[in-house]
Amino acid sequence: MKTKNLIVLLMILIVSLPSYAVYHKISELNFSNFGSWMELDDDIAIIGTEEWSLFFVDISNPENPNTIQELMNFNYINNLAIKDQIAYVCDDNGLKLIDYSDINNITLTPYFTSEEVNFVNINQNQAVFAYESGFTILDVSNASIPTEIVNFPTTYSIIRANIIGNNLFLLVEDGFKIYEISQPNNPELIGEYVSDFFELSSFAISENNVYLGDWGGIFKVDISDPANPIYVSENSNFLFPMNISVNNDILTYCDYYYSYVTFDIQDFNTPILLSSYATPREAKHYAIQDDILYLLDWSYGLQVVELDDSSNPFEIYRYWKEFEYVDGLAFDENYMYFAEMHGGLTIYDRNNPVDPIYQTGDEMCTGLVKDGNIIYLTYRTGLYLNVGYKIYDVSDPTSPVLLNSWVKENYNTVKLGDYLIFKTGVYMIQIWDVSDPASPEYVDYLNHSSHIVNFRISNNLLFANINDPYNNINGIEIYDISDLTNIVSIGFVDIDYDIFDLNVFGNFIYAGYYNLSWYGSASGYFIIDISDPSNPEIVNEFYVHSLDNDRGVGFGSICCNLSGNDLVVADNRNNRILTYDATDITNPVLQNEFRWNFQTSSIKFDGGKLVLNNWANGITELDWNNFLSVENVIVLSDKFDLSNHPNPFNPSTTIKFSIQNECEVELTIYNIRGQKIKQLVSNQLSAGHQYISWNGDNESGKPVSSGIYYYQLNVNGKTVATNKCLLLK
Template sequence: MKRWFYFVVLLMALVPVYAFYHIDGVVKDISAYSITVVDNYAFIGGGLQLRVIDISDPCNPQLLDIAPNLYQGAGVVKDTLAYLSNYTYINVVNIADPFQPVLVAQIDSLSYISKFAVSAPFLYICSEDLTMQIIDISDVSNPLPAGTCPIMSYVSSITIANGLLFVSGRDNNINITKIIDVSDPYNPMIRYTYNSSSMVTGITVDGNIAYIAERYDGMLIWDISNPSQPVQFGTFNPGRAVFDISIQGDIACLANELNGILLVDISNPYNPLIIGTCDTPDFANHVVYRGNKVYVGCYEGFYIVDVSDPLPPVNMIGSYYMQGDEYSSLAIGNNYAYLVNSIWGLKILDVANPSLPELLTEYSDLGASRVQVVNNKAFILNAFGSYDIIDISDPNNPQTLGSYTGLSYPINASVVGNYAYILDGDEGLKILNISNAASPSLMGSYTDLVYPYAIAIRGNYVSIIDRAVAFPKAYVLNVSNHASPQDVGFCYLPDEPNSISYYGTYTYIVSGEAGLQVYQSDSYSPLTLLSSFLPHPTSDLVYCFVDGARLYVSDYNWNEIDVFDLTDPSQPNLIRTFKSNYATIDMKISNNLLYTANEYAGMHIFDLNANVGIEEPLPIAPMLSVSSYPNPFNPQTTIAYTLPMKGHVELNIYNVRGQLVRHLVDENNLEGTHTVVWNGKDDQNRDIASGMYVYKISCGTKQMSGRMMLLK
């Protein structure tokens, strides 16, 4: 995900006029530092392993789990051969059938390999001994040395085209690119050396034109018809770091770090122009542009973008962006927007004219992470351990009223009435009396939490997401006595729960694993799971909130905001999707305008009156879901599961060591919800010990699991 580092210069128009494109497919949790597309497969280099992804269905790419022992090493793929470097060796693997790779040869360079390139019948290896060596691999089983050439101590990229080898890197803190003539592989000659202000991270050659990605200076376009005297045509600096360039016809696709990908018209190399963009959730560092698809490699994922058809207008009526700012939270009130940034603190904007937000003032608060506005006061949670209360009755002149500094690892906070409920990663829930803003005081606390992450408050009850590793939970606390919160109970959650919100007696929790989950919370008892919905197989839902009878959910992986109608709160109906091209981590509604905080992309404003998205309410088909109640239990619990379609179901109980305890279900079931009671006994009808147990359900290719606690 997009993180805190890299502050660079960029000034963009308030509302861009170029096209937005949408992510089609996602593979999460892999590092993609290089990509080679061959037919229906993408070969991904990352770390010390080459990964293979089936891209025959671009909307549902599949990471293949095949022959990891032969795919070890940083990889270059040429035709049906993969060249994989591993320390001093390059293994040559035949991947004509990716499911049955065959080791063809092993080439020893005698020195640690930093980068290499292949152009049959020669292999070009950059080693840590400051030498580029050329090896004849006409017969890969009998590699023969050819020529050598001195290079720099650190190599960042290597490209070969038309008998020229482009090697970039750094020597003695000087950024260097060398053009080496390898038309005679036995006698390579340096034709040109270029010193750049920032590191060159990639070079792409198309005919006699070289497109050079300079990390902080954008794209340079050179005429290399005379490689001894390259001539610069033009430059394109979009801001942020440019890591890679892929060319197709008159279009260059740039991996533009925080901005995702940019499509640039290069038909006039003297004046390249941006024509489209797609913001990826993570730093874009590698791109391959083929046909109407762009394959994007990021630090934590692989994305497929369809650039054949721009997204329809989303009725974005205004935005605010400032170079280097990452907005993590926002609040709206009285025609003002309040944005927090961990570097600058609080920014106050006049949004009376939402098409042209105007910065009024900045309030310095280093470490600001969350903001809430109530009754002319801004409550700011600070990552450095304070909870700051600011008088904003005069938005042009905010004044400090008071602070509470007794926090260790503040994560989240919410204000209701005269009380602030603060989640501290080290100390649990803290309840502050803020009736005297000049001197907020600690009223009570609840410390039996491992990693409290999100909070929702309804009357005298507080629900808290605890992201304890391996065993995340949702706690319900009675806080009618603020000095002594009482535990009502808890339920286990899927991994990576992110946000929680109430509507009547229903609770909505979104997570990176299970999507949107709907819980019943009658009588303020522990939550009972009713159903789960996942907009896309690779969705990562990070934030949700309820406004009126609408539930708004942010999908970080897909740059979407889904709007659900809650006429039947147990079955939310999708009525609109904003495909905004920006990953949203916070959002608020005021005067039927939707304001979004989009990290480095700034703040954006959407008109909810606009007739966009889905016209009629469409129920989302439920995904496979399973839950147990009561949980914890003694002596028995009911396990409920919902099937999206009829099929064969297996439901088993395991202990925490993964050992099978009980077969509960092994039969064909119809679509819908089913229940089965487990009496706390194993398959031999023996009582089992107290402790944690895992229930796991499978139906067809779909699986889901949960945790439950037996207490005796």
């Protein structure tokens, strides 16, 4: 593998409402080892793992998948392909044929045992499998008894191989090679593309282009003339793509860390995010059948996911940045301020959030606090990533002024009056006087014998989250900081579990925990009464999720915030945003659930807006008032029965929906960029079934191009349902 410095480039997309599809999980099935590849054959999912097993799973009921058989005669399954109920499985020991025509009597036959097989691909009656020293083409007209056509030695290692028509495409370390196989017993090299890549993992061929998935992005190469492949473009925003596919300008892939994503790449350099779904750990492979998405997660097994075509009436903007870690944010009426892991201090105009109005770009930021027009920014710098502070005056957000900076090990930070309080190192909290931001002065410190994970401040009290696994100390230490020169410990509450989310709401602490054990894991909150801080008392506990046979908890697991009597909790393990009625703060009552596609690391309220930090994918702003009306999100799409027929269509289709009462109705067509194409209905309609025709034209009556379009139904001024259709010409 080549070694190269990976320069992480970033992308920001403003995702228009009609173009973004929402998924929600309907079931999952965990395995005893790590998933690597998956193929579907009607009601059977065949799943290979990195250890020794091949699983056969019944998916006839997607809401309740179950394992039928497990074969354990393998050594790191690399991939598999299927034909006529024969699975061709390649692993480190070679190629094996698995006959599952009788699911209760599955048989295994070794076929090739000379060396490790990297990849196998089947196209109609031909198959190719690749290994370190070459490739073999098979006639698989009879899949159970393949016939070797040619064994072709090579001087290069093959990563993947695909047969398309009379051409064989081989993905190799430095590009790809094209062989003409109209005479399959005599492959002829007719073209190749060689370049300098970081690490190629997969490729896709669509029309006259090859798309190369590299850890540093996706490369597009024109193969109109296979003998002379020509570089077209590369997009470094697609980071760590695995198992990419391209069909009708729709790019789909799993990224190395969390997500399954789809993009419209009609303009390859300016892609449009169509959908995404974050798996608990690492999305390895995927397949789609009957509008159900089957995702194979490396640690969590099979994730069965359904596309929710209902509208998203509360989303305002999504500041989408793949693999941009926002570790701190603040906002005022006109601007949003991000502490970006790769972009430094980044400022957006909230009225036009397409491009930042300011970005330092040279800092690995780890936190941000805004006090009036002063921003306190923590960052990492130097060979050893030492942590430091920068203080900016943002009176003019388009041109911040650096007032001061210094290097310390700074992490969690709180601004209290004229004082800056921050955690430094593992055991210490320091206090600095910043009444003059340009000239901070050291005041005092607080030292603890155990690890201080983070802390919160409220009403002259400091609550330190303590974690010391060696001495079996977990809990919250409470300090009186009314005199910052004489900080005194006044109370401690012992908690058995690791606390990773700490919130203070009035006289109560919400301490988010996870408990991981051999029988499963659980996450939730302890509610702690601190009305007497010298004698804190756990008064209640509620679970956010509790799952048997769970292999662990995803990043952050849960986080929460409170607005009035409304508690919002992000459950990252199950991709949900939950709302609770916290009128009785000691006993919150679950009200609604919204399916969410991102790992949320923090929740903030800004008047009528809810701001979610999507951790590795930027920021999302939601309309808080509409968010509370979840019936507008989950229920109404079924109630109005919005659909169209035929689909795909050419030249016209009929859109059907139902309304229960006479009401004001709007039906509008959008393209995948969220641009309005045509308003089909805008008037009062009577109750009953409605049938509206669309002739594939715009407001001017001109025909529109082929592609995906969305039709959105509004009733009495509210968006109630959205669906999609495909125009093919």
